[in-house]
Amino acid sequence: MKEKDRLVRTIFRAVDEYNRGLSEGGPLEKSLDKVLFGKSGRLDSLGLVNFIVLIEEKIEEEYGMAIVIADEKAMSQKRSPFKTIGRLAEYVSQLLEENKNG
């Protein structure tokens, strides 16, 4: 679980920065299962893009790995990785794993 915590902490740092830079309609919550994007989601596509770029930057700082979260692959997943922060964390951990192995 330690690895997961580290990842969630990293994503929450992106939440902090998002809230400081361009909070839209109140701050983004540090919650794993609040709906982030999609039906009744907190973010619109522009908000999502900004948030994801911040996560990518924080991941790079923390893990020293450059990953691209929003690409064709992410867009074509059956379960949207952008629905909640929990889902995002799962998807990112998968990317980090692939990155390590490949």
Added chain:
Amino acid sequence: MIVRTLLERLEQYSESTAIIHNDTVLSYRDLSDLINKWLTKLNEEKIGPGAVTALIGDYSPDSIALIIASILNKQIIVPLTPLAETHFSEYLDLSRTQHVLDLRKGVCAFSMRDAEPRQNTILRELIEKERPGLILFTSGSSGHPKAVAHDFIKLLSKYQNAHKKYRTLCFLMFDHVAGIDTYFYSLYSGGMAVLPSSRNPADICSLIEKHKVEVLPTSPTFLNLLLLSEEYKKYDLSSLKIVTFGSERMPKAVLERLRRIFRDVRIIQKYGVTELGSPASKSGETDSTWIRIDGAHFKTRIVNGVLHVKTDTAMLGYLNAESPFTEDGWFNTGDSVEVDGDYIRILGRESEIINVGGEKVHPTEVENVIYEMENISEVVVYGEKNSIMGSIVCAKVSLLAEEEPDRFAIRLKQYCREKLPRYKVPVRVFVVNGALHTDRFKKRRQQE
């Protein structure tokens, strides 16, 4: 004829100073003598009419005299500055250069190349009509350079009416259409051309002071550097009457600062296109980012927000690409513009527009806002592909004093959010060390 006009004027102005370069002062008579010396030399080297001749060098009395001698000798001239060195072999191939005259070491080194200019329709026409030609290069949006062929006589025709004598600093490059415009205007009008050996702000200011320069044609990037360096405070620049800038859009904040510092100087935007030459233009009275183009020789129309131009000084065509002219002779400049009556304002290259989820963003608009912030040295805004929005806006910024990058990014986003719609606010912000401009003092907009 236009070339004869130039010779007559050299004669007429004989005792006036034509060129100053380092410690060399040339009168118009000295320049005439130098041109004749080069004509003899070209003759000895058996370089005659129609020969495609590359001239490598930067500004010097010799390089200018050699260009004029080559025009008189009806050659096709390919000026190349050392800055373009990495492209030399490509440029020489594209232009089908036969003779290379290299002035870089102070003496002229002649060499020959195998090339068949007559196989190119445009070059063949110039050769058969015995018209002097000029070949310039544009980087083109595809990244492949295009060779632009001009009839030199047509290009010079506009200077027949040049009559305002100024002391002008030839800041813009020797191989650039606006640079060529600068020194030919100066020579046709009997003015004094001051040739720089370096283009850093201190050296330029020192030349202005020393030679009481009145006109400085330059770029927005250089003017920004000049303000940042504060070198203008150390020199007497009171001789300056006119500063012109072209080639890029001027950030509003820079323009306003310039106006405050140089109160008695007219600051004018010029519009020049390698394919079309430089038209005479007048800036709007109240806001000099608006330009009024001399409609007699330069007809304009706007198609979908993009400027189209029709002019007699237009190039003959590209040597290595299809003719870009419509059947009735209009040229699509690719520049997005705003229009207000007779006036136009350049918004930027159409190809640089960032499409964020269907919304158009002009990089310069965002750059203007960022320039208003504290601690900014230079800014470049560009687009990056993104699978959610199509593209996102990114900003590369170099700072005056060190600032923690994450903090700065937040500050930038907050500032932009107050001034711009959300989709125009940079998503990615890079803080970089060092210059964001090229050696030609133009913005480096491509990503590395």
